[in-house]
Amino acid sequence: MLEVYNPAMRIGIAQINSRVGAVEQNVEEILSRISEAKQAACNLVIFPELALCGYPPFDLLWGSGFVEKVAGALQEIARASQGIGVVVGGLSSQPAREGENLTDPSSIIDGAGCKLFNTAFLIADGRLMGAEEKLHLPPFDVYDEKRYFTAGAGAKVFDLSGMPLGINICEDLWVEDGPVDVQTSLGAELLINISASPFFVGKAAIRRRICSQRASASGVTIVYVNRVGGQDELVFDGGSFIVGPNGDLLCQAPYFEEGVFVADLGCVAPISPPHESPIQLIRQAIVLGIRDYVRKNGFSRVIVGLSGGIDSAIVAVLASEALGPEAVTGVFLPSEITSEVSRQDAVEVASRLSIELLEIPLAEALSSAQCTLPEAATGLAAENLQARLRGCILMTLANQSNALVFATGNKSEISMGYNTLYGDTVGALAPIADLFKTDVYCLAEELGDRIPQRVREKAPTAELRPGQRDEDDLPPYAVLDPILRKLIEQNSSREQLIAQGFPEAVVDDVLTRYYRSEYKRRQLPPGIKVSPKAFGIGRRIPITHGYRG
């Protein structure tokens, strides 16, 4: 048994799924979790970053009265804090000093009339015991915190029933020069980090490593509390944990699961870090992302166009896992060039999942649309027309049944613009938009026999012209995906890619198609982020530009 400083302290890690902007609902949830923590005899219950308003609220923060509403909710938390300490993330503000930055009308519009802080509150026995503003505001990737917040002034230490306690927020722990040193030099013996840290593959291990380094460097215990839940493109994976003063892992909360997880700081033994399969975590992330997107937006049914290929099969499997097979309708939309193999495979996928399957032949609608045109479409225009009619029909079915369409595109084809805007791109959500095609195959393995063997093994095709195969139109995925990963995740230049041994002609082709298809990505539905750099809100590339790597 590990010796820690306060054997009496029982901590509740409240890994909750706050709703962005729904302050009343979040307060209700928080009160219920405080009550749960009290019943479990916790001395302290800890909620994530911005638990009161959800993360990320983006420009909702500038809505008149939004900040006041979130700040006002603290009163209710205080009333529920008799006999328990509560750490909770919310907002605090102070007016900007007169004349500051108010001459630009845009800055007035955007709420720069006050300074806003991303704040952790410590509340106990009905009173506010302390507040710590976030010091380090991440401006990169999906985080835009410098757009909204002012950095806090400095690391403080609070007293909770004799325990010197430091609190910091998410990024504050990640940076080398964060508040941890100051807080421990001021005598903190327990550090709490409240986070809203979205999932990507491998991030959980990085979080633990950093916390472990900070804990052992400072000789303190760190409690890391992360939120859980899907929010548009982001999935927060929870996975909160505690590390002891020598860096050992003492407690690990589950991933993707809401709840109050209790640990007695005085009597926890070190545990081994959990074995985490990247592809299992990806699967869980997408499933939770789907479930929360659909349900939080008030829907329950989804429609997936099943082509007989692997991408749509995987989306159907994940949708079924998230919502139940009865909530998913597969739609097979064969044209005259669709093969019998595709039909059999679509039928087989639907059958293995026990989902409804509609078959809607496209020939007649396609032929009418062609006759309507002054000149029948050929080549790419005809391929696109076929894909767009499918999109039309899927959307009509969705409108008829109050369902959402899921787009089935993967990151490789989205990167190359190998898709039809308003065709296979239509949908409310694109569940596997952040998976390269080679990742799609790994996920298919993980999903086991719900993906038929033939679907996994046959050559991928958009099946928009006879005999079409992806690898006739694109570099082989085994070559393409590593190039794209370096391009997107590491911002590799043309020269770097060529120096790394990728063929010059392939690199040039990829760069040209990648940059030329930005206009399509601008109009895609949100995809679920599972990589360090996804298309969407965390990546901003102009449509019009002359950069070619």
Added chain:
Amino acid sequence: MLEVYNPAMRIGIAQINSRVGAVEQNVEEILSRISEAKQAACNLVIFPELALCGYPPFDLLWGSGFVEKVAGALQEIARASQGIGVVVGGLSSQPAREGENLTDPSSIIDGAGCKLFNTAFLIADGRLMGAEEKLHLPPFDVYDEKRYFTAGAGAKVFDLSGMPLGINICEDLWVEDGPVDVQTSLGAELLINISASPFFVGKAAIRRRICSQRASASGVTIVYVNRVGGQDELVFDGGSFIVGPNGDLLCQAPYFEEGVFVADLGCVAPISPPHESPIQLIRQAIVLGIRDYVRKNGFSRVIVGLSGGIDSAIVAVLASEALGPEAVTGVFLPSEITSEVSRQDAVEVASRLSIELLEIPLAEALSSAQCTLPEAATGLAAENLQARLRGCILMTLANQSNALVFATGNKSEISMGYNTLYGDTVGALAPIADLFKTDVYCLAEELGDRIPQRVREKAPTAELRPGQRDEDDLPPYAVLDPILRKLIEQNSSREQLIAQGFPEAVVDDVLTRYYRSEYKRRQLPPGIKVSPKAFGIGRRIPITHGYRG
């Protein structure tokens, strides 16, 4: 004649249209403008903010080698600077100190390995005479400068042939506590502000007012140099100017026009601020935005679905102005419920513009699509199907002729979700997406008799069901638009709107539909920003949220 300090100084204001990311092309343009300024016997030629890489480069800044390429271009400018001073906007960097902010893999990805500055360079006679980094980085609206840049350390004064000169960048002049005071206290007699300031209605007057205040408060002359040109959603309007030490306007360069505009500081008399019609400026902004979007992306032809209504008529007029009538094809797509009046009006618009008009009846394709469905669509699903088939056909025509489709939606309908995603929303660009319907009518007046009288006067309708009229489905635009303007531009809350006298039921209906339709706005083509707050990159509202104002 106004007395100024250096009667010998002739200034060239190089109001150029830099291409984002096309460094070589920008350097070529800058060298040509330097040569032009030399021929005009200028002592100093001034280029806009980030002239070397274009504004806004967004995440292209993080591309490996991007910063080095931009920094390297200074050598070429230096070589061209014999006998002339050059002020030009570019990038400078210095490595982050070791260990700083590199533990988060996202920050590594996003190029946080170095500190990056938005910098103005003063070059003369082949040498770098000085560099001033931007101090105030706007994080709001469409500006994300804190995402990319580190704030400069401080205001300096340079010597150019005996003239003490202060240089600052865009926002530096807007803030009350900017570098102007320091620079004048250090002896600057001439201040230069280089900007990349996008257009919105009324902004030009604000710029002049602020410069005039700063100039008269400090007793210096200010040269304000803005870029020109369309860049995706943004249009930079140029309109550079000079104000003298008592705040008088001394020189005003034209709006929306590239060129080197020359002023002799020693012999300019005060002029009156130009009369600026807001609606004329909007028209010019949209025309330039269209032209640059189409041409910079390598296209020359556009397709506009002409419904016979005012929105599509205006888009056709503006497209014709931007690209010439021979570049525009109108497409009239009547269904069985389209009225003869609509046909006549579409024909009349095309005829007045001398643009090609195609008529493609929708009935057969619509009937085939309906027959294809397990159950024929009715109600909203049928209306949407009709709109989406139109979208399909427009996109096919565009694919067949290498043209771009223009979406014709206005801000009122986009705000309310009163449009069909993948239907009337399809397109590469949405030229009037930032105009409320009431603004659309003003613009129609401005466009004169190219918009037939009946088109201006008839009740607006989506014409997706018999007898449909916008004002049966929406509040009257005279009520709706003021609510939307307050909601979008001033972040007004439900309570504030009601307190301002808008009917509670209308406010609630507007708020519900406004928030519920965010998913559609996420997938819209870029619109051209003409208001202080446009949908698009400068506004980030979650799709999934529980805020209702």
